[in-house]
Amino acid sequence: MLKTLKDKKLENCSSINNKSKKQKHIVVGLSGGVDSSLSAALLMEDGWKVEGLTLWLMKGEGSCCSEGLVDAAGLCEDLGIQHNILDSRVIFEREVIKKTTEGYESGYTPLPCSMCNKNVKFEEMLKFVIKQKEFTYIATGHYARVIKSSCEHINNSENFQFKDFLLLRGADRNKDQSYFLYSLSQEVLSRLILPLGDLKKEETRKEALRLGLRTAKKPESQDLCLVEHYGSMQKFIDNHVKTKNGEIKHINGKTLGTHNGIQHFTIGQRKGLGIAWPEPLYVESLDKQKNIVYVANKNDLLKREAIIKEVNWVSIEAPIKEIEVEAQIRYRSEPVKGILVPLKSKDNLTKRFKLIFEDNQSSVTPGQAAVFYKGEILLGGGLISEFSKK
Numbered sequence: 001m002l003k004t005l006k007d008k009k010l011e012n013c014s015s016i017n018n019k020s021k022k023q024k025h026i027v028v029g030l031s032g033g034v035d036s037s038l039s040a041a042l043l044m045e046d047g048w049k050v051e052g053l054t055l056w057l058m059k060g061e062g063s064c065c066s067e068g069l070v071d072a073a074g075l076c077e078d079l080g081i082q083h084n085i086l087d088s089r090v091i092f093e094r095e096v097i098k099k100t101t102e103g104y105e106s107g108y109t110p111l112p113c114s115m116c117n118k119n120v121k122f123e124e125m126l127k128f129v130i131k132q133k134e135f136t137y138i139a140t141g142h143y144a145r146v147i148k149s150s151c152e153h154i155n156n157s158e159n160f161q162f163k164d165f166l167l168l169r170g171a172d173r174n175k176d177q178s179y180f181l182y183s184l185s186q187e188v189l190s191r192l193i194l195p196l197g198d199l200k201k202e203e204t205r206k207e208a209l210r211l212g213l214r215t216a217k218k219p220e221s222q223d224l225c226l227v228e229h230y231g232s233m234q235k236f237i238d239n240h241v242k243t244k245n246g247e248i249k250h251i252n253g254k255t256l257g258t259h260n261g262i263q264h265f266t267i268g269q270r271k272g273l274g275i276a277w278p279e280p281l282y283v284e285s286l287d288k289q290k291n292i293v294y295v296a297n298k299n300d301l302l303k304r305e306a307i308i309k310e311v312n313w314v315s316i317e318a319p320i321k322e323i324e325v326e327a328q329i330r331y332r333s334e335p336v337k338g339i340l341v342p343l344k345s346k347d348n349l350t351k352r353f354k355l356i357f358e359d360n361q362s363s364v365t366p367g368q369a370a371v372f373y374k375g376e377i378l379l380g381g382g383l384i385s386e387f388s389k390k
């Protein structure tokens with residue numbers, strides 16, 4: 001197995017070294033792309049007993065569909081391993097397509113990859129391995145890391161109550177996919193091996209070439225399989241969400257134009273508004289009830305707080321008092337400092353938190369995930385449900 005960890009101390013903590021591996025059974029989620037192919041090949045090289053599993057997510061061409069299934073099958077043939085295919089089209093339709101559509105209808109900007117990881121990919125893989133006769137691990141080609149919290153090199157100056165397994169950012173910050181994994185449970189983490197967590201994307205390609213994998217030169221897939229499938233998110237929306245004309249208003253109340261459905265807009269959007277105004281205007285909020293798109297100057301987009309719902313604590317027990325975090329509010333955005341305050345609920349098991357930013361933030365977008373980190377450790381995350389003004 002390649003050793004590329006920058007921090008050699010953490011290397012000894014990595015789950016791949018902690019979980020005794022020789023001849024242990026592992027099921028690798030294969031999408032037909034280079035990342036999951038290399039994951040399977042590296043695990044084999046490392047002595048694991050590997051099987052492939054491809055979830056059939058949608059009808060059609062492309063990596064999520066028939067092309068992905070065929071590529072994954074070919075890879076398994078090359079590697080001489082069993083290939084399993086699960087028809088997950090119904091659950092994908094219900095949990096991703098329908099919920100993404102409902103999100104847009106409600107004026108949110110949904111995050112289909114998180115929905116898929118939460119309710120389809122890892123659910124289905126876990127169910128599959130639990131049914132196996134012997135204890136079976138799970139692997140995917142995500143760029144993130146899982147380590148044991150008992151690792152002595154973990155800094156816990158905040159006195160967090162760590163759970164047994166911690167989820168960490170991928171070592172390659174440009175490829176880090178931990179943001180999409182905030183909904184994982186300890187049950188999944190205890191079985192999960194992420195063989196690419198310590199690699200850079202260039203290293204993945206090099207390794208795939210070294211091992212002669214048929215997917216070594218396959219182009220990078222889109223971040224979003226729905227984009228790859230439909231051509232663009234706009235086309236997905238046109239296909240699924242009904243058009244309902246409404247008004248575009250300045251937050252000062254002045255009507256500036258009309259729109260053909262709030263689903264076509266996202267917070268922070270500047271282009272394509274089709275309105276004339278002396279200074280640049282941006283989408284500030286979407287009012288589903290009144291079917292209004294509100295626009296404002298850049299400064300008016302700045303928010304002080306957001307309410308985060310359905311929070312899942314991945315690596316720590318749910319905090320009962322406020323904690324300081326680094327919050328990432330979009331996949332590609334830099335983490336920002338903030339304070340998380342638990343909001344009371346009747347059962348005392350709050351899943352709602354108020355996130356107060358140290359500096360006001362633009363692009364706080366309901367429907368996107370807010371993921372909380374402390375350095376490399378992903379503490380937990382949830383969905384931005386609303387924001388309050390500056």
Ligand SMILES: Nc1ncnc2c1ncn2[C@@H]1O[C@H](COP(=O)(O)OP(=O)(O)OP(=O)(O)O)[C@@H](O)[C@H]1O
Binds near residue numbers: 034035063142220
């Ligand atoms: N249809 C699927 N069936 C099983 N596992 C999947 C499927 N799609 C994705 N995965 C797993 O999830 C990981 C991350 O998926 P993502 O869609 O982000 O692909 P990716 O980063 O482009 O990886 P790849 O190069 O393997 O396609 C994949 O590496 C793979 O292990």
